[in-house]
Amino acid sequence: MLALRDIRRRFGQTTAVDGLSLEVRAGEVFGLLGPNGAGKSTTIAIATGLLAPDSGSVDLLGMGSPSDPKVRMHLGLAPQEITLYAELTARENLRFFADLYGVADARARVDELLALVELDARAHDRVSTFSGGMKRRLNLAAALVHDPRLVLLDEPTAGVDPQSRNRILELVRRLASEGKTVVYTTHYMEEAAKICDRVGIVDHGRLLDVGTVAELVARHGGQSAVTVERDGVEQRILTADPVAEVARQFTLVDGGADGGTGPVTGVRIERPDLETVFLALTGRSLRE
Amino acid sequence: MRAIAAIARKDLRLLFRDKGDVFFTFVFPVVIAVLFGFVFGGGSGGGGTIDLAVVRESDSTLARGLADDLAKDPSFTTTSFETREAAADAVRAGKATAAVILPKSLDAGLEGLFSGQGIAIDAVVDPSRRAEAGLIQGKLNELAFRQFPKLFSNSTEMKRAYSAARDSIANARGLSPTQKLLGAGMITAAESFSSSIGGEPTADTGAAPASDGAFFAPIAVKVEELAPRAGRPRAAFDVTFPQGIVWGLAGCFGAFAASLVTERSRGTLDRLRLAPITAFHLISGKAIACLVAGLLVQALVFTVAILFFGARIAQPAMLVVAAFAAAFAFAGLAMALAAFCRTEAEANGAGRGAILILALIGGGTIPLFFMPPFLRTLSYGSPFRWAVAAIEGPFWRDTPLSEQVVPLVVLIGIGFLGWIVGARALWRPFAR
Numbered sequence: 001m002l003a004l005r006d007i008r009r010r011f012g013q014t015t016a017v018d019g020l021s022l023e024v025r026a027g028e029v030f031g032l033l034g035p036n037g038a039g040k041s042t043t044i045a046i047a048t049g050l051l052a053p054d055s056g057s058v059d060l061l062g063m064g065s066p067s068d069p070k071v072r073m074h075l076g077l078a079p080q081e082i083t084l085y086a087e088l089t090a091r092e093n094l095r096f097f098a099d100l101y102g103v104a105d106a107r108a109r110v111d112e113l114l115a116l117v118e119l120d121a122r123a124h125d126r127v128s129t130f131s132g133g134m135k136r137r138l139n140l141a142a143a144l145v146h147d148p149r150l151v152l153l154d155e156p157t158a159g160v161d162p163q164s165r166n167r168i169l170e171l172v173r174r175l176a177s178e179g180k181t182v183v184y185t186t187h188y189m190e191e192a193a194k195i196c197d198r199v200g201i202v203d204h205g206r207l208l209d210v211g212t213v214a215e216l217v218a219r220h221g222g223q224s225a226v227t228v229e230r231d232g233v234e235q236r237i238l239t240a241d242p243v244a245e246v247a248r249q250f251t252l253v254d255g256g257a258d259g260g261t262g263p264v265t266g267v268r269i270e271r272p273d274l275e276t277v278f279l280a281l282t283g284r285s286l287r288e
Numbered sequence: 289m290r291a292i293a294a295i296a297r298k299d300l301r302l303l304f305r306d307k308g309d310v311f312f313t314f315v316f317p318v319v320i321a322v323l324f325g326f327v328f329g330g331g332s333g334g335g336g337t338i339d340l341a342v343v344r345e346s347d348s349t350l351a352r353g354l355a356d357d358l359a360k361d362p363s364f365t366t367t368s369f370e371t372r373e374a375a376a377d378a379v380r381a382g383k384a385t386a387a388v389i390l391p392k393s394l395d396a397g398l399e400g401l402f403s404g405q406g407i408a409i410d411a412v413v414d415p416s417r418r419a420e421a422g423l424i425q426g427k428l429n430e431l432a433f434r435q436f437p438k439l440f441s442n443s444t445e446m447k448r449a450y451s452a453a454r455d456s457i458a459n460a461r462g463l464s465p466t467q468k469l470l471g472a473g474m475i476t477a478a479e480s481f482s483s484s485i486g487g488e489p490t491a492d493t494g495a496a497p498a499s500d501g502a503f504f505a506p507i508a509v510k511v512e513e514l515a516p517r518a519g520r521p522r523a524a525f526d527v528t529f530p531q532g533i534v535w536g537l538a539g540c541f542g543a544f545a546a547s548l549v550t551e552r553s554r555g556t557l558d559r560l561r562l563a564p565i566t567a568f569h570l571i572s573g574k575a576i577a578c579l580v581a582g583l584l585v586q587a588l589v590f591t592v593a594i595l596f597f598g599a600r601i602a603q604p605a606m607l608v609v610a611a612f613a614a615a616f617a618f619a620g621l622a623m624a625l626a627a628f629c630r631t632e633a634e635a636n637g638a639g640r641g642a643i644l645i646l647a648l649i650g651g652g653t654i655p656l657f658f659m660p661p662f663l664r665t666l667s668y669g670s671p672f673r674w675a676v677a678a679i680e681g682p683f684w685r686d687t688p689l690s691e692q693v694v695p696l697v698v699l700i701g702i703g704f705l706g707w708i709v710g711a712r713a714l715w716r717p718f719a720r
Binding site for chain 2: 082
């Protein structure tokens, strides 16, 4: 669906994207996970043709570069910034973009999208009166107005309340269920883990690894940790099978030399996650 | 075409939803036109000089003296013309406020005065500058009187006059020999007196004669207004409404320049770039919006002028052409300004600044005829001047097409230039 090959892009002395290659498969939700400044937005801009790479190539749908308007017709972008006309209403914004794309029966399509992002009740209100979450949803709707096959969402939940975030994540799942391919950039690992079929870890403009969350965790997350408490003493045990380890601990009389004595009074399991993966790959936390 | 129409519709909606833009585009021009109309309605002008076209058909001392004094007078800036027609054209084209013709009859000099013909000077004035016509008439009388001491102290001129007078008396059929002798004696006495006070010209004191010419009126200044055309101005409002219109166009210019920069700074330009449209669609859409807004403001101002101030349009079809040309020029300027500005603050600051400067030097605030000559020369660089000229022609001047061509061509040229500069700047982000 989307292939980036050895993409490089510099801004002055700063290398934003450094030899990044990735392939997004049709119908999947692909997450680009990385901290702020990792090069995610630059990658998206190059993937959409908004920015030309210094070197490397982009291929969309096997049709070539998105610099060709015919190819570009198949992608929709919801940029990180709210790129809407604040003094137009929600309906006017969507209608404008529908007209730009020559959408047939634009009125019906606009109604459909307003219902999809649950803004039909506010269709005639100006965007400037909307909350952050409502603007985000409308920003996403504007990317869908021409029913693209590939949707690129650049940090679509940035700065929104938990309720709006959940609505957006539900929306992404719904798009995936309709067969659309979604590229989703975020620095929230929970979001990536929740909705992405595959995740690419990005840092300093490089793609460090790609895979399903389970594959990444298996490759880089290490073992789970089971913390067992006996008589006020905690014992941390690394294991590949934490459930089996917990069961085993309940069969023991005491914790041995490093553990407490007596029966188990508490158990805590810590499984490796994308945060652990990122830490393992970069030596620092995603939130740093 | 649908994309272009969508962009134009969207930009017009945004214009009408911005109270500041609505004020500067639609309200401010009417206020300016009405206010300046009242200010200039009864006034006779400020401290600037009056442009005079001077035609010297006579090479007499009197004619030369008058022409020199007109040139030296601080109230006037004179330009010499060969023919009356050329001078009248200059007045009609607004290049001169009035034309002064020093006719062939001035060749008679003092002979004419002594023979009772008087000194006749013709003046042709722009009907919209009646306020200055009185001043010009008074000045001509004053300057003509100033020539008398020079003529009476010019020995050659006087000898010629005395000789002509003697011949005239000698040949007069109705006079008896005694009357002829008496007349010749008076001429000789006057000649002796004249010789006794010296033959060199007296110093010009610059003072006007004491006589007001009520009982002796040797100078006749015949003022002729240009053959009135249908669009003769009825009031100062006819002059100030075109000024108001260009302020409205300037309001559009500022608003649309800022709108393009806003598209860039707020990221909507990226959405436009992703859509299957080219820079041509975007520029065309914005052009149409700016053009429509420019035409709307002109329609509004003309409606107010006609309904409330009794204005009449001399050439409606040509006025539509001029309105298009003016709107096109300012739309082009908006695109050019947007090309140079990176931020909204820059566009607003530079836009308003450019408008003020161009308006000031282009006669948008103070009419050109009130300005000193160097500012009038500078005004050729302002689209305000050309827009006012283009609109005034078919509005009330009723100038022939040949005279309307220049401002129209200049405006269209400005428009194209602006579009090219703006398009180049916009084309870059669209080129991948």
